[in-house]
Amino acid sequence: MVREPVKIQGTKEGLVIVVDEDVDIEVLKERIVDRIEKSLKFFEGATLNVRVKNSKFKDEELEDLKDFILKNYGVEIFIKKFQEKHIKNVTDDEIFNGLEEGITKFHRGTVRSGQVVKYYGNLVIIGDVNPGGLVQAAGNIVVTGTLRGIAHAGFTGNKEAFIVASSLKAMQLRIANIISRAPDKEEEVEYPEIAVVRKNKIIVRPLYHLSDLW
Amino acid sequence: MKEAIVITSGKGGVGKTTTTANIGTYLAMKGYKVALVDTDIGLRNLDVVMGLENRIVYDIVDVVEGQCRLKQALIRDKRFDTLYLLPAAQTRDKTAVTPEQMRKLIQDLKEEFDYILVDCPAGIEQGFKNAIAGADRAIVVTTPEVAAVRDADRIIGLLEAAELHNPLLVINRIKMDMVKRGDMMDIEDIIDILAIDLLGVIPDDENIIISTNKGEPIVLDEKSLASQAYRNLVERFLDRNVPLINLDVGNGFMDRLRRLFKMA
Numbered sequence: 001m002v003r004e005p006v007k008i009q010g011t012k013e014g015l016v017i018v019v020d021e022d023v024d025i026e027v028l029k030e031r032i033v034d035r036i037e038k039s040l041k042f043f044e045g046a047t048l049n050v051r052v053k054n055s056k057f058k059d060e061e062l063e064d065l066k067d068f069i070l071k072n073y074g075v076e077i078f079i080k081k082f083q084e085k086h087i088k089n090v091t092d093d094e095i096f097n098g099l100e101e102g103i104t105k106f107h108r109g110t111v112r113s114g115q116v117v118k119y120y121g122n123l124v125i126i127g128d129v130n131p132g133g134l135v136q137a138a139g140n141i142v143v144t145g146t147l148r149g150i151a152h153a154g155f156t157g158n159k160e161a162f163i164v165a166s167s168l169k170a171m172q173l174r175i176a177n178i179i180s181r182a183p184d185k186e187e188e189v190e191y192p193e194i195a196v197v198r199k200n201k202i203i204v205r206p207l208y209h210l211s212d213l214w
Numbered sequence: 215m216k217e218a219i220v221i222t223s224g225k226g227g228v229g230k231t232t233t234t235a236n237i238g239t240y241l242a243m244k245g246y247k248v249a250l251v252d253t254d255i256g257l258r259n260l261d262v263v264m265g266l267e268n269r270i271v272y273d274i275v276d277v278v279e280g281q282c283r284l285k286q287a288l289i290r291d292k293r294f295d296t297l298y299l300l301p302a303a304q305t306r307d308k309t310a311v312t313p314e315q316m317r318k319l320i321q322d323l324k325e326e327f328d329y330i331l332v333d334c335p336a337g338i339e340q341g342f343k344n345a346i347a348g349a350d351r352a353i354v355v356t357t358p359e360v361a362a363v364r365d366a367d368r369i370i371g372l373l374e375a376a377e378l379h380n381p382l383l384v385i386n387r388i389k390m391d392m393v394k395r396g397d398m399m400d401i402e403d404i405i406d407i408l409a410i411d412l413l414g415v416i417p418d419d420e421n422i423i424i425s426t427n428k429g430e431p432i433v434l435d436e437k438s439l440a441s442q443a444y445r446n447l448v449e450r451f452l453d454r455n456v457p458l459i460n461l462d463v464g465n466g467f468m469d470r471l472r473r474l475f476k477m478a
Contacts, residue, residue, distance in 0.1 A: 114256055114304045131267065132258075132304045171268040181268040184292065 025061045029068065036073050048077040095158045096121065096138030104139070111135055111149065120156070131171055137161070143168075150174065151195075159197045164207065168193040173202050218320045218330040220349035222373075224365030226336030228357045229386040229416070232426055234333040235263045236444040237353075237451070239431040241329055242297035244448070249288065249327040251300045251319075253345040254335035255310055258302035264291065265429020266299055275303035278315040284322055293434070298327070308340040313347035320348030338372060346373065352381040353413060358388050358399040363407055370410060382413035384447065389418045390461050411454075414447025416440055417461050 032050070048069075062079050069077055096102065103121035111117050111125060113132030123137035126144050133149035135141055138156045140163070147165035152174035154161030159176040172181045173195045180195075180202040192207040205213060221234045231254075238250045252260035255275065261267045272287035277300070284300075291297035300323075303310060323330045334345035346352065352373050356366035366383075373381050385404055392398035405412055419440035425432040433444045439461065446459040 116305050131262075134305060172270075179271060184265070184268075 025057055025065065028057075029065055032065075032069060032077070033073075036069070036075055048075055050077050050079045094156050096154070096156050096161075097158070098122065099139050099154075099158065099160055099162075102139055105137075107135075110145070113149070129165075129170075140164070153195075163195040164192065166192045168195065168204060170195075173204070175202055178202055215328055216324045216330075217328075217351065218324065218332060218349045219351055219353055220332040220334050220346050220378075221353045221355060222334035222342065222345060222369055223336065223355040223362070224338065224369040225356075225362045228355050228362050230336075230355050231259045231263050231333050232422060232431075233353070233355050233384055233386065233416075233444075234260060234331050235431045236433045236441075237448055238297060238329075238331045239264075239291075239294070240433045240445055240448045241331075242291065242294040243433070244452075245296065246328040247296045247326065249298045249300060249323050249330045251323070251330060251332045252302040253311070253316070253332055253341060255302045255341065256304065256307045257335065258304050260333050261289075261299060261301045262429060263426050264299055264431065266291065266301075267429070270301045273301045273303040274319070275306050275310045278311050278319060284319070308335070308344065311344050313343050316344045317348040338368070342369075342372070346376055346378060349378060352378045353384055354381045354408075354410065355384045355386055356404065356408075357386050358393070358401075358404060360399070363399065363404055367408055370408060381410055382451070383408060383410050384413050385415045387418040388415055388461070412458070413450055414443060415458065415461060416443045416447070 032048075066077055066079060069075055098121060104124060105119040105121060106124045106126060107117050108126045110127040111129040111133035113130055116134045116136065117123065117125065118136040120138045122139035122141070123135060124142045124144070125135060125147075128145035129135050129143055129147045129149040129151065131148045134152070135143070135149070136152040136155050138154065138158070138161075140161050141151045141153045143151070143163075143165040145165075146167040147163070147170045149170065150172045151163045151165075151170055153163045154176045155174070157176050159178070161175055163170075163173055163175065168189075169186065170182060172179060174180075175195065175197045178197055178200060189206075193204050194207050194210070194213070195202050195204045196213055197203075198213075221230050221237070223230050231252075234250060238248045242248045250260060250264070251274065252258050253274070254260070261270055266289050269289045272282040274287065276282045277284050277287045288298040288300055291299065320330055320332070332345050332349055335341035354366050354369055354373075356362045370381055373379075383405070385401060388401070389398055393400050401412070401415060417439050419432070419438055421435065421438045422432050422440050425435065432438055432441045435441050442459060443461065446456065449456045450458070
């Protein structure tokens, strides 16, 4: 699983650059310069928002970077540091909107205890998710096998996201910032199920009653 | 009173987690405020044994990293209001926590709880060092096997080096019939080698496996011998004058039955 360490996204706030925690400041600089040079016209007189996620950059390093870009390219950048969002403070500013059609990752194989599969789009697991395994997607999650661990769909805040599994025996289901846990005594069902949010609660329905849901 | 007790063994699979769950549950049954802390980061089990796995949202690493408040991570037991679990993280490793952070954490827990039971991971590396940091005393679990006793001995040495003196011994999974036949280490043999105070002896009991799988600590089931042994162990922990229970009593009928069949 290779994820871009420096991601440049267009959002309603303009261009946002999301940087992973283990990225060197030089790499970040290089990527920003690269991007600006590619479309210099677009950037003229513009401001650029950079959100730095979980990074260990020092403030003075970031100040240097700001000065460098301003001097050489005339582009002012605003840098905002933020910690990766936890379930409690999922906000609405970066919602993934590709639930109908959008980027999707296909993960092949079983997600075992202690493993995390996280994707900023829709996520399909070709296999099972075992207890203690965690799958997180900004969009929908589909598990072709049995979901026994934790699935967190719409983790950037989209409550419309759904979770589908051939066999849904999840320890916990999370959609956006809503959590539900498995009942302590679970009745076994033999059919595929879907979990969606209705009235701020996660509900689970048989997959063949879809017309009731939408 | 407030005390932090680490349950450790050196060797894996001797029953640290089961012992932690049962001592903690019975202390809570007796009305004490108890926190169970799972320090086996990356290989957590205590939540499963307690049947609380599906309630975990935050864990010990979230707490020490300041991602959540301690109270948010503490899971209240489904049976007893005074019993709480602080689960380990499953997606991290032992280096995610330092002994200093553990010391602070235990200190914070002491403000709320009478007893803090720390379930230690197997081994003597970082996880062990984390688990014993902040503990006031130690319970060493062993089974009547040479390898387990050897590791327990090593652990007792390390505990002493860390200024955790006078650990208490729990001998787990003893089979009285095998001891009688001379096929298993006797309690005396083990005490002889380890030379620490014996807190309790837990018989090998199939019911423990059943209860563990169900997420119901066996102390909840009054009838089984192992449950009585755990209760006796806790009574002795609270008052050292309580005598050890006689494990032969409960086994007697089955023993006789078994012997009868063998003779036939």
